[in-house]
Amino acid sequence: MTRVAVIGAGPSGLAQLHAFEQARKKGTDLPEIVCFEQQSDWGGLWNYTWRTGLDEHGAPVHGSMYRYLWSNGPKEVLEFADYTFEEHFGKPIPSFPPREVLYHYITGRAEKDELRRFIQFNTAVRWIAEDSSTGGFEVTVESLTGGHTRVEQFDYVIVATGHYSVPNVPSYEGFATFPGRVMHSHDFRDAHEFAGKDLLVMGSSYSAEDIALQSKKYGARSVTITYRTKAMGFSWPAGIEEVPLLTKMEGNTAHFADGSTRDVAAIVLCTGYRHSFPFIEDALRLRTANELYPPNLYRGVFWLDNPKVMYLGMQDQYYTFSFFDVQAFNARDFVLGRLTLPSSKDMAGDIESWRARQATLAGPSDDIEFQADHLLALSKDVNYPAFDLDLTREQFRRWEHDKEESITGYRDKSFASPCTGMVSPVHHTPWWEEFDDSMATFMGDGSKQADVTAAQAGP
Numbered sequence: 001m002t003r004v005a006v007i008g009a010g011p012s013g014l015a016q017l018h019a020f021e022q023a024r025k026k027g028t029d030l031p032e033i034v035c036f037e038q039q040s041d042w043g044g045l046w047n048y049t050w051r052t053g054l055d056e057h058g059a060p061v062h063g064s065m066y067r068y069l070w071s072n073g074p075k076e077v078l079e080f081a082d083y084t085f086e087e088h089f090g091k092p093i094p095s096f097p098p099r100e101v102l103y104h105y106i107t108g109r110a111e112k113d114e115l116r117r118f119i120q121f122n123t124a125v126r127w128i129a130e131d132s133s134t135g136g137f138e139v140t141v142e143s144l145t146g147g148h149t150r151v152e153q154f155d156y157v158i159v160a161t162g163h164y165s166v167p168n169v170p171s172y173e174g175f176a177t178f179p180g181r182v183m184h185s186h187d188f189r190d191a192h193e194f195a196g197k198d199l200l201v202m203g204s205s206y207s208a209e210d211i212a213l214q215s216k217k218y219g220a221r222s223v224t225i226t227y228r229t230k231a232m233g234f235s236w237p238a239g240i241e242e243v244p245l246l247t248k249m250e251g252n253t254a255h256f257a258d259g260s261t262r263d264v265a266a267i268v269l270c271t272g273y274r275h276s277f278p279f280i281e282d283a284l285r286l287r288t289a290n291e292l293y294p295p296n297l298y299r300g301v302f303w304l305d306n307p308k309v310m311y312l313g314m315q316d317q318y319y320t321f322s323f324f325d326v327q328a329f330n331a332r333d334f335v336l337g338r339l340t341l342p343s344s345k346d347m348a349g350d351i352e353s354w355r356a357r358q359a360t361l362a363g364p365s366d367d368i369e370f371q372a373d374h375l376l377a378l379s380k381d382v383n384y385p386a387f388d389l390d391l392t393r394e395q396f397r398r399w400e401h402d403k404e405e406s407i408t409g410y411r412d413k414s415f416a417s418p419c420t421g422m423v424s425p426v427h428h429t430p431w432w433e434e435f436d437d438s439m440a441t442f443m444g445d446g447s448k449q450a451d452v453t454a455a456q457a458g459p
């Protein structure tokens, strides 16, 4: 029997299992699907852990999410087309939910599908190698609870291990003698840690933006953000400011490229992550920066030199859950023989044309159009349910505008579902004043607000 290995049970891996399960429900005989997940439960990054450093098995902690994390984009742009928020929660909910609510949504669909039956938890993939005698793969897995290692044969391998877990950690002069804490955003867990302190945040992307805001919200005395290429340029609340790149630390004193200085008590490096696949042999290993169209992946999914190896969710991400779904439908249909890939030369040409366009992108608006077009192209040959993709393009544009208008207020806006057209209610408490991110509080009286939305809703 044909065997398919899915590595990881985060949103991408679960999307893959869901895609297969959808086919099975429609009468397709499935190959044997085995999903290996090194953690004890599913949800990937959304499965919050307090741990940092090494996990209970002595392996690097996968989790990079932190307490009080709220969705950084409207939930409407990531909604599963075949399992809407309204279906899951039984009522419309606001557009920017906290982590626990999104976790509930992602795993709710997986529960409904009973996907646990495909997954071996506490099982880490240690090595994947081509098996030239069969044309398939030898996959070495380790049971973390039993301590046993075994080798299994598979015909297809789908890598869904994420790429926001292995931190990119630069070093700057003076870090070694800095008398405070230097940490990467991967290890950031609770903004209360910096209450009353002067904090230095390095970076100018999503993590820097959010961790600076979180830290101020939960009581940091000041937050200085140091950027390498370009300031984010938002209208920051009092107590947050952006300065050019750090040149060195001298004791507690940070020196910046414009000659200014600040005394700080702690440093958070929001300097991004590395795509890391130490468990895949060289010939199959994706090597890429965090970009929208990584090299050597046809459709952003199929490994050019051997398309029986597929990667999900490896792009820099504007679209997430629905994008993973459409990728997973492509991978599924290839495995089921419903999707035929072009010649290697044509696949290489296609990758190059996307990457050539990628090289011309001038900023987030272009990026969003690019990724929406990518999603559209991926949808063409598979039967993923239709949703209003053009509405999501517009919503992303509005979201960008909302952030420019108010970096502390953009999460208070409301959007319409691209699947049902239902307009979300506005959350009962402005995000900047909401210190409780629990699902109970979030859901508490959300329904009471449903009737105020029509006046405030945009696209």
Ligand code: FAD
Pocket: 007, 008, 009, 010, 011, 012, 013, 036, 037, 038, 039, 042, 043, 044, 045, 046, 062, 064, 065, 066, 069, 070, 071, 072, 073, 078, 123, 124, 125, 126, 160, 161, 162, 163, 164, 165, 279, 312, 313, 317, 319, 320, 321
């Ligand atoms: P992951 O969620 O990383 O899951 C990968 C899974 O693979 C994990 O469960 C891991 O344990 C498992 N795994 C890894 N290696 C192995 C191995 N060798 N063997 C077995 N199992 C393995 N996206 C949004 O849409 N909205 C947000 O607001 C948002 N906020 C974010 C905030 C932070 C701080 C970060 C880091 C990311 C955020 N993201 C957000 C993006 C996030 O990448 C996606 O939402 C999503 O989690 C990606 O899913 P994934 O399955 O591809 O990867």
Ligand code: NA7
Pocket: 072, 164, 168, 170, 185, 202, 203, 204, 205, 206, 207, 208, 227, 228, 229, 230, 270, 271, 272, 273, 290, 317
């Ligand atoms: P990103 O989006 O990859 O951004 C990384 C940032 O780190 C970016 O601003 C980089 O600056 C900066 N960087 C990288 N290396 C350095 C060095 N050596 N010195 C100074 N600055 C550096 O990662 P994020 O963590 O923000 O976001 C990843 C995901 O997590 C995202 O999906 C969010 O939803 C949460 P550059 O602009 O390249 O000069």
